[in-house]
Amino acid sequence: MKIIDIIKSEKPTLSMEVFPPKTTDNFEVVRIATEKIAAQSPDFMSVTYGAGGGTSRFTADIAGNIQDKYDVPVLAHLTCVSSSKEQIHAQLELLKSKGIENILALRGDMPEGMEKEHLDYHFAAELIREIKEYGGFCIGGACYPESHPESATSFDDMKHLKEKVDAGCEFLTTQMFFDNNLLYNFIYRARNAGINVPVVAGIMPVTNPRSIKRICRISGSALPQRFIRIVDRYGDNPEAMKQAGIAYATEQIIDLYANGVRAVHVYSMNKPDVAQKIMENISAIIK
Secondary structure: OHHHHHHOOOOOEHHHHHHOOOOHHHHHHHHHHHHHHHOOOHHHHOOOHHHHHHHHHHHHHHHHHHHHOOOOEEEEEEEOOOHHHHHEEEEHHHHHHHHOOOOEEEEOOOOOOHHHOOOOOOOHHHHHHHHHOOOOOOOEEEEOOOOOOOHHHHHHHHHHHHHHHHOOOOOOEEEEOOOOHHHHHHHHHHHOOOOOOOEEEEEEEOHHHHHHHHHHHHHHOOHHHHHHHHHHHHHOOOOHHHHHHHHHHHHHHHHHHHOOOEEOOOOOOOHHHHHHHHHHOOOOOOO
């Protein structure tokens, strides 16, 4: 099933992101965790792509397993900056062979020591255009409510985002954010820039305070004082922090739905218990 058809429905949707194993040794552990999340019947699940494409085969394997075994639609991530055109087409063939119909097209991190002039792809819009020409896939893209960290201005960020949409991107999924007002402002600016595709809100339940610095570096997101006080108060108590982090994420999700955002994507970090608790917290809301 195409993701665009799911998120355009009138019903509020809740989806989950999981990541593949880094090595073959961890495959079974990851498979079991992702299956436990799939068994909770989210509206769809996304599977990330390893740095430099190193776990690309595992992405397809985990995504195919979820879809085949639990009939949960999957969204496979695909990055391009470290890949050749031949490698990208090989990945498209692999995903197609597993019956996967949805791709989140990403640039990915620039490999250290690689000269830009030697790259086949420099921007996600180029990958989106390539997938569109290949045909058969619903294509999503990423966006940053607080602007991409590499964008000089928010206007430049919107310009590049519009290029993705014009290339064939059918929906956008945000990086994590911790203040819903940032998303509402982003959607307003995007609509003014002529970006009218659906926006899926990405929410990260922070259950481990040690991960916060890394999260903020990846997402470019600032932490509101309200959230900082929660970490200060409960950060030294793992069980309390886990409960508080889930509660904070749940409150964000409920507020998003109440304000007309129909699609929410939870960065589950392969934690079935966290995914289950959030789904339980909003079970009546997403009926």
